[in-house]
Amino acid sequence: MMQLYLLSILFLALGAAFLLSDTYGLSFALLLSLRYAFRTSALFRRILIFSGLVLTLALALWPVAPGPALLGDLVPMINIGSLTIWYLYQAIKGMGAGAQEQASVLDATALYVERNKRNVGFLTIIVAVVHFLAPWLVLV
Template sequence: MIQIYLLSVLYLLLGAGFLLSDSYGVRFSLLLSLRYYFRNSKRFRRILILGGIFLVVMLCLYPVDPGPTFLGDLFPMINILGLTLWYIFKAFRSDEPTVGDDNNSVLEATGQYFEKNKRVLGYCTILIAVLHFLVPVSVLL
């Protein structure tokens, strides 16, 4: 399943671009364009969310060959799951705060954590994507 491997690396790099768009959007206008497209296109948000769920399931069931048969790509899978939850948080978050809404507590906690640490998580996502691409044999390290 080498296609899933390449899609996961691209998904991680795209997620890192979204996370770093506030810091580097002035220097790289493509990051601001992607963020603008994400905010204005429901179809793009749905594709990102469904693609993330698909990649998490596929990385869980079909890791890269040298790894174990179950949960071989653990770190990329966890990172893609976090990015997917952040996309859901950004897609369904309304501008006005709701008082007493505890239905989305995991979603809210993940979204707020990503919002506070965008830059650090963006660099960690790039590091995971680069290591996952350059050294696929060390999937559990």
Template sequence: MMQTYLLSLLYLLYGSAFLLADVHGVRFPTLLSLRYQFRMKKGVRLILIILGFAIAALLAFFPVEPGPVVLGDFIPMVNVLSLAVYYLYLSLKGQEEEDGERESDSVLHATGQYVEHNRRNVGYLTLCVCIIHFLIPHFVLL
């Protein structure tokens, strides 16, 4: 589905901008504005999380032709899913800080910590996946 393709490109581009805000935020203040909107508005967080899981499911089951039906656009799907999990981690981390609860040792926590420590590298990887997916949309498994 071409609509899913366009949504995945926009989601990956937003994700890379969000992750690279610390590195390039001084030169591009819009990146810092994106992070600020995410931190301050609960609706933005909710939309990004739900949209991420929905796009990942759509990429898995409705790939760009001639992709395989089951795996679909595998690499963009994994990248979108990891971004959605990272957004969920940040959202829950903010709530735990407000409530004063202790963080748990779960897959969500481990994924969030990995992306947090490698934010710049994951941001560049996400940007590369977005560019390659844009330039070669019919490449099988990408």
């Protein structure tokens, strides 16, 4: 499933761009444009959340070829899952008053990412690069 492999790398790179947009947005205008599109377009947020859920499930069931048959891409899967939870939290937070009844896992993950945006962004870049350059490391 080479398409799944490339989509997961692109999703990780896009997630890192969102996380690092506050820190490096003034240096790279594309990061600010992505953040603006995310904050203003509900369709864009829904596409990101849906694709994150699909990628998380797909990585759990169909990992890249050299890995084990089930959960071979565990680290990218966890990273994509946490990015999806963060996107969901951001979408709910943007809705306003009706967002007070949030799940505790959603709150905990999103608040951790919010507090450590820069570090989680760099971690996501590292996962994407290692996943791209050395996919056989899933055996470790």
